[in-house]
Every structure is written in C-alpha cells, then in structure tokens.
Amino acid sequence: MNDKFIRLLSPISLAVYGILDLAVLAFGVFAIKKATVMLNTWVIIFIAIEIFAIIIAIIGTKELLSNGVKFSDDEAEFTGVDDNNIVAYDDIITIEAYRDTAASFTKNFDMRHSLLIFTLKDERGEKTNTIDIGLVNNGALNKVLDEFKKHVDADKITFTQVKKSKLAAKIEKAKEKPADENVKNNNSANEGVTKKASEVPNLDLEPTEKNTKE
Structure with missing residues (x-):
C-alpha cells in the first residue's frame, strides 16, 4: 500500500x-x-x-x-508535530476528535484548535496522546477520521464538536425550563380534573315504578 x-x-x-x-x-x-x-x-x-x-x-x-498526516501501512505520522507525532494503528484503543466552534469573545485562537485525543496501549495499561492539528475545518478533520477508519474499528472513533457557548446553552436551558413547567402544570391540572371526575358518585338511578290503578 x-x-x-x-x-x-x-x-x-x-x-x-x-x-x-x-x-x-x-x-x-x-x-x-x-x-x-x-x-x-x-x-x-x-x-x-x-x-x-x-x-x-x-x-x-x-x-x-507540508503540514498534514501521512498514513502508511501500520502507522500514521503527523508531520506538523515535533513530539509523539507517530501513532501505530495496533496501539489505538480509542480516538476522540474535539473541535470548539462556539461563539465567544474570551477564547484565544489556540482554544479553537482541533484536537485528536488518542488512548493508546501501554506497558502499564493505557496512555493518552493529544495532538493539536491547528485551526482546520470540519472537512479536513473528517478526512483524517475517515482514513483512520480504514485502519481502525470505526466504533473506536468519536467526534465531539462544541457548537454552543456555555452562555448560549444556559439561555436555551432557561427558555426550555418554563415550557417544561407549563406542560407539567397542565398535566397536573388534567390529572386533578380526571381524579375529581372519578370521585363524583354515579347518579344514574333507576326510575321508580308507579302503582297504577285500572
């Protein structure tokens, strides 16, 4: 190959x-x-x-x-990284791709870098190797992951993308909470009406027979 x-x-x-x-x-x-x-x-x-x-x-x-990933028969080499830049396929336990695209005025460029977090086999058990591949887009990151899937079981690979900031997530959660409470209150009210209806005694009385004289 x-x-x-x-x-x-x-x-x-x-x-x-x-x-x-x-x-x-x-x-x-x-x-x-x-x-x-x-x-x-x-x-x-x-x-x-x-x-x-x-x-x-x-x-x-x-x-x-020249910055990229070189895939060979038994390993992948990250050419733009100096240390721990070679990963053997047989040593890979899991691969997690991480990318933060949430809007923020406080995050630096280095916090926007895409990361590949490898959990690898080690003599002592497991070790983690995190490789920073820079400010790449989703297309490039997915190409790398697709190529890894040809050498590693696809179930071992995950892609975590943060699309919303913590503030946006909190605002959305706050908006969803009143709606959930309204649904809960409506359900409680309906349950109360049903319960009261079940407590009403049955008033269907049979008509009394009148004695009629001929």
Whole structure:
C-alpha cells in the first residue's frame, strides 16, 4: 500500500501567508525597478533584505504546505508535530476528535484548535496522546477520521464538536425550563380534573315504578 498524505491547512494561516508572499513579491518588483533606475548603497541593502525575505517566505510557505498526516501501512505520522507525532494503528484503543466552534469573545485562537485525543496501549495499561492539528475545518478533520477508519474499528472513533457557548446553552436551558413547567402544570391540572371526575358518585338511578290503578 502506498503512503497517503492528507494536508491540513488552516484557512487563517493560508490567508496570512498568502498576503505576506504577495507583499514580498511586490517589494521584489519594486527593488528590481529601483535597481534599473538608480543603483546605490541603499538600493543594494534593500535588494539584500528582499532576497532574505524571499528565502524566508519560501521556507515558511513550504513548511505550511507540508503540514498534514501521512498514513502508511501500520502507522500514521503527523508531520506538523515535533513530539509523539507517530501513532501505530495496533496501539489505538480509542480516538476522540474535539473541535470548539462556539461563539465567544474570551477564547484565544489556540482554544479553537482541533484536537485528536488518542488512548493508546501501554506497558502499564493505557496512555493518552493529544495532538493539536491547528485551526482546520470540519472537512479536513473528517478526512483524517475517515482514513483512520480504514485502519481502525470505526466504533473506536468519536467526534465531539462544541457548537454552543456555555452562555448560549444556559439561555436555551432557561427558555426550555418554563415550557417544561407549563406542560407539567397542565398535566397536573388534567390529572386533578380526571381524579375529581372519578370521585363524583354515579347518579344514574333507576326510575321508580308507579302503582297504577285500572
């Protein structure tokens, strides 16, 4: 089986690197134009800085595009992670994918990162390995999970996504509570009416026979 590579790109990182690369390219064109018109010490320094910026941009973009998961026959390697980045399929007990997309003004970007939490077999029993795969969207995360399902039992894989903030959840719960209480009160009232109706004595009396004289 050939190795399969799934690239994990953060839309925000991609946009930032794209803007920086365009800026470096624009300054490069500007430096070349300046050099053709007038070449002095300052222009040479500017060109040297521009060359350095181009090298940094190439290295940064290459690093960004190399971030992902490489699936081989017996293990998966997370190329964008330095430590504990290789997971053997046979050692996997469970995989939990976690992503927080709830609206919030207090959470930092790192709290929005998608996480893959592996419970692995260990000599002492079990160990947990959490891998941060960055600000990826659901499509990329689901691709990774689908590929893991080809090597691991699907029942071992779960995806937990937090879509609502704690405040929103509390507000919804508060709205649902009065409705539940109204239903409960209506049910109690109906039960009371039914109970009272059952307590009413049966008034269906048979008509008394009148003695009629011929």
